[in-house]
Amino acid sequence: MAIERTRDEGAGPAQGRPGENGDRPPHRRGLGTRELxxxxxxxxxxxxxxxxxxxxxxxxxxxxxxxxxxxxxxxxxxxxxxxxxxxxxxxxxxxxxxxxxxxxxxxxxxxxxxxxxxxxxxxxxxxxxxxxxxxxxxxxxxxxxxxxxxxxxxxxxxxxxxxxxxxxxxxxxxxxxxxxxxxxxxxxxxxxxxxxxxxxxxxxxxxxxxLGRPPDPVTPSGSAWHPFGRLTPLAREVLRLAAVLGPEPEAGRLADLGGHPLGEVVTALQEAVDVGLVRPTDPLTFRHDGEREAIRDTVPVPLRRTLLSRAAELSLAQGAPIGQVALAVAEAAEPGDCEAAALLRRAVTELAEIAPDAAVPIARRAVALAPAGSAERAAAVADALPLLARIGRGGEGRMLAETVLSGPLPATVEARVRLGAAMSALQGSYAEALPHGRAGAALDGAPDGVRAPLMASWCLAALLTGDVPAAERLLPAAGEIASRSGSDAALALVRTTGSMLRAAGLDFASAERLAAEAVATVPAPSTLFVPAVWLASLHGMTGRVQKGLREATEGVAAARRPGHAEGLPLWLAARARLLLAAGRPAEARADAEAALSVAKESGAGEAVSRAALSVIGRVGALTGAPDASERSEEVHGDGTARASAAWSAWPAAPAGLAAAEDDPASVRTALAGGRTALAVATVAEAERRAARNPGVPFFAAMAAHARGLLADDAEAVRRAARILRGVGCPLPLASALEDAGRLLLDSDRDAAVDHLIEAGDVYRRAGAENEVARVRRSLLAVGHRRRASRPSRPRAARGWDALTPAERRVAALVAGGATNRQAAERLFLSPATIGTHVMHIFKKLGVNSRAALARAYHERDDTAA
Structure with a gap:
């Protein structure tokens, strides 16, 4: 039996029906236009x-x-x-x-x-x-x-x-x-x-x-003239049941639940269509959600819950997946309903892999339904923690964990909660991971399969927060329980910790071998990102920047897959750092800003923020971007690109691990401050690192550069530059060329000028305008002038002269109507980088739209003509 359309959709009321000739007061339609x-x-x-x-x-x-x-x-x-x-x-x-x-x-x-x-x-x-x-x-x-x-x-x-x-x-x-x-x-x-x-x-x-609360609405049960009041008793019963179940009345389902013949239910729904409460669409729908809610409100809450529960049971009996039924169960259940909470937890398990986003509200509801302070609620939190982390809401999950850890819990349940919190915090909140790993590993009665990753996370978090002795002390026991339990996640964390300790001991060959083993050990599929982020970072530290960048790009792509969002801030921060090392500061800044944005959303912690802000600050110091330089001061306190040894913050590296690329800057700063002993110690460390890693040319170059600065030895710095030409690290190369040129000025002016010119060219290709300006000043000081390299006045903070060459190219394309994606394709950049350029262009030109930019661009062209 079909429900027929009795009047055109959207037309006025049919003539002759009671209450449909304009005399019916609006029901639950809220305030009228006059009241608003x-x-x-x-x-x-x-x-x-x-x-x-x-x-x-x-x-x-x-x-x-x-x-x-x-x-x-x-x-x-x-x-x-x-x-x-x-x-x-x-x-x-x-x-x-x-x-x-x-x-x-x-x-x-x-x-x-x-x-x-x-x-x-x-x-x-x-x-x-x-x-x-x-x-x-x-x-x-x-x-x-x-x-x-x-x-x-x-x-x-x-x-x-x-x-x-x-x-x-x-x-x-x-x-x-x-x-x-x-x-x-x-x-x-x-x-x-x-x-x-x-x-x-x-x-x-x-x-x-x-908006305030509307006047008290007229209720269906109290109004003889309201369309609901004109329905037969059966139609009212059917419509009440339909209003409880949802916005789309389905005759077969209503017949099963109400115990009425299907024909009678169809007739009742036709009545509802005739009076205008239901639209004759396919499927049927209530005409107005406010009216449906008003009809639903006439059903007592206990009966409402009973109906929803019966509907859920019927759906399950008919073979519906539990995930489809879970929302109805969640709405029907009351807090303290352990049976409903258990069913929702089953639904979470079913949905977690295939639809984590859909599973999250069910997981939250399962937590809310379980009795407060109970082991059942803590178990529901343990289920929710990895799920929230996987959709990028790890911070919310860790706050949820704190709500159930204040009282006594069974060791097995507490261990699961602490493990979920620790693993989530390892994606960038290392100080949070530490207490959860330590407390969880100390629980009596926790199974080895849970204790092993807790012990491993404690060990790794200790190292990442700078407690090297604690990590060295914990590592043997963590390795033993990881091997005994067979936990791949624990083994991966143990090997990552071992790799970082080897790097801290300057044995980078062993560090890379262990890091690769850790990555290979990570179970698939997995949301454990730290081992792979560390390996990519390790490649960047040793001068294998392109290899690390490829791995980071793959990591970013992996973190965008469903259920892997928690790793995105960490990977973006790592890729930003690698892009900077590759001499691509504009793209590095775009990734760093994206990392900060995603980290704020997900609750990722201090490691991501520190690394991202370090990149933004370094880019500001290199390029002269005023806004980036201001953010630089948040981290470093000054804007000198060559002076700070704190630039190389990696998002997944031991606190205090010195990066080789910082050695020349550290020596330069120490000598400028009269701290010769510190400069000598830095050079000794650089040479020790190079000697222990003869297969890493980048370390040899950094040691030679540092030694040359300490000894005023131009040949040592030139040797560093020769090595760096084959490594693919533009900024360290330009720095070595600049220092070689400065040291050669007294002995070989022509060679000095050649080195300075080459340094300026390398800086320019990287967009490091501040560095270019400094090299130009050095060339001017020795009387060298070259039209192609003639120094320009300092870049203005506002106006067209404030734009960098890259920003000018982007401005021309955008003013011509190109989208970010089209401009990215033309300039071989990412859309995110173009977006960052566009925002900087708007700020410098004082415009707030692409149309305004186009007008300003064409007006400038007309003026120039």
Whole structure:
């Protein structure tokens, strides 16, 4: 039996039916336009300023029925009367499609704004998600070339984890175009992801519009004239049951649960269609979510839970996967329901590998349902910890662990909780990993399979936080229990610790062998990233930069795959450091800024932040970028690129491990400060490192450079430069050439000038404008002038003269209409690097959109002509 359409969708009420000729008061439709007059005036005033380039975020908050959706519709209608393109998306509580709020965003004025294929890729493939969202942002900003853009996201509380993450990245990030985000959200929603999103939007400058509670609505049961009151008793019963189960009444399911013949249920649903409470769509849907909630509210809460529980049992009996039933169970269960919590934990286990994002809210609910202070709740937390870490929410997981560790727990459960917290913290929060590993390893009764990785994490965390003696003392016992238990993760951590200790002892050949063994030992699939990050970093430290960079690029790609997000900040920070060593500072800065952004989102700790800020500071000192130099001071306190030996912060390396590339800078700084003994000790250490690693030319070059500076020996520094020409480390090469030129000035002026010119050329190719300027000053001091190398005035902080050569190339392409991706393809750079250049260009030129940049560029051309 089919449900027939009795009147056109969207048409006015049918004639002759009671209560449908305009005399029916709106039920649960919230406040009318008149009651929202002040709020609507505020919103429309903000939209009116959008063509002037005044974008940003408007956050509309209010309880159910307060008029949020109505305000969003009115705002959209107003915007469409202006030269503004509008995108509209809406969260769906019962159909959480990844990126669905963006997939369902038709654009006004005919032209699509976001490429549908790109959004499909976003929803299907997590491995490219971070960069694809950057591409979406680029498309949004490209759209502003054709006029301002209003993006409306309604019912944020139903948008799901992926949509919330996308909104945090897209709306909270400063936009280079005229884009206004209008986001509505229900107040009082407890979801942690939602709270984090709202906080991120407010922190980024969102203006908040708060709607009050609407007048008391008319309830269906108390109104004879309301359509619900005109239904037969059976139809009312069926509709109540349907309202409890969800927004799409399904006749067969309602018949099974209600115990009524299918024909009677179909007739009842036809009644609901006839009075306008249900849309005759396929599938059927309630006409308004507010009306469905009002009907649902007439069902007592205990009965509601019973119905949902029966629906879940029926679905399971019919063979539905437990993951599909879990949300209904979560809604039906009450806190303290151990049976429901256990079922949800089974669902988490089933979903963890195939859909970790979908498993997270179920895991959170399982924690909430288990009795507070119980071993069951701690066990649910232990289940949730690795899952939260895998989707990049390790910080949230570790905070959750603290809530269950304050009281006594069975040793097996506490060990699992501490292991999850320790393994999560090893992705960059080493100081947090240390106490969890130590306390977990000391638990009596913990099985060896759990104790072994706890012991190994304790040992590694001790080393990473600078306690070398403790790591050396713990390593034999950690290795013994790892071998006995057969835990591959523990063995990988033990071998990584051993490798780092060998590197600290200057035995880099053994360090590399053990690191490679550790990586080979990591179980697959695994979210244990530290061994591979350390190996790539080790290659960078020994001058094998290209090899390390390839590994880091593969690591970043691996961390983008579903369930591996926790490793992304660590890998991005490592790749940023390697890009800097490869003489690609602009790309290094882009990766470092991405690492900071992702680390803030995931809760990754101090190791990632320190490494990323070090790269940004070094880039600022090399290139003269004022904003980067300011961030440099956060870490180093000054902006001298050649003076600091603290630049080489690697994200997964023992605290205090000296990097060979810093030796010349350390000697130079010590000598400048009159600390000759420190300079002598640094040179001795460099020569000892080179002697113990004869197969590492980079170490020989650094030792020769350091010795040459100490002894004013130009030939030693020239020898370093000759070695470095074959190594592929541009900045150390340029530094050696510069020092050789300076030392040769008194004995061989022509050779000195040649070395300085070559140093300047190498610096220039790397974009190290500050270093180029210093070399030019040295050449001028000896009376050398060359038109191609003539010194220019110091770069201005603002205006066209403030742009670097790379930024000028990007500005020309963007002003010509190129997207970030198109400019990246033309210049053989990454879209993220182009995005960083664009933001710097806007800041230096004082513009806030691509259209404004295009105008400024063409006006400059006209003036020049």
């Amino acid at each position: 007059e002040a709020e609507l005036a505020h919103v429309t005033a903000r939209i009116s300023r959008l063509p002037e380039g005044c974008g940003g975020v408007l956050l509309v908050e209010g309880p159910p029925g307060a008029g949020k959706s109505r305000l969003a519709r009115e705002a959209r209608a107003f915007a469409e009367t202006l030269p503004i393109r509008v995108l509209g998306g809406k969260g769906d509580r019962h159909r959480n499609v990844p990126f669905g709020a963006f997939l369902r965003t038709p654009a006004s004025h005919g032209r699509p704004v976001i490429d549908a294929g790109l959004l499909r890729t976003l929803s299907e493939s997590a491995e490219q998600r971070f960069w694809l969202l950057r591409a979406v942002q680029g498309q949004l900003e490209q759209a502003t070339l054709h006029g301002p853009l209003l993006v409306v996201i309604d019912d944020l509380q139903w948008c799901g984890t992926e949509n919330l993450h996308a909104l945090r990245l897209l709306a909270a990030r400063p936009s280079s175009g005229a884009i206004l985000w209008l986001v509505t959200v229900r107040t009082g929603t407890p979801d942690a992801d939602l709270r984090a999103t709202v906080t991120a939007l407010v922190d980024a400058g969102a203006r908040t519009v708060r």
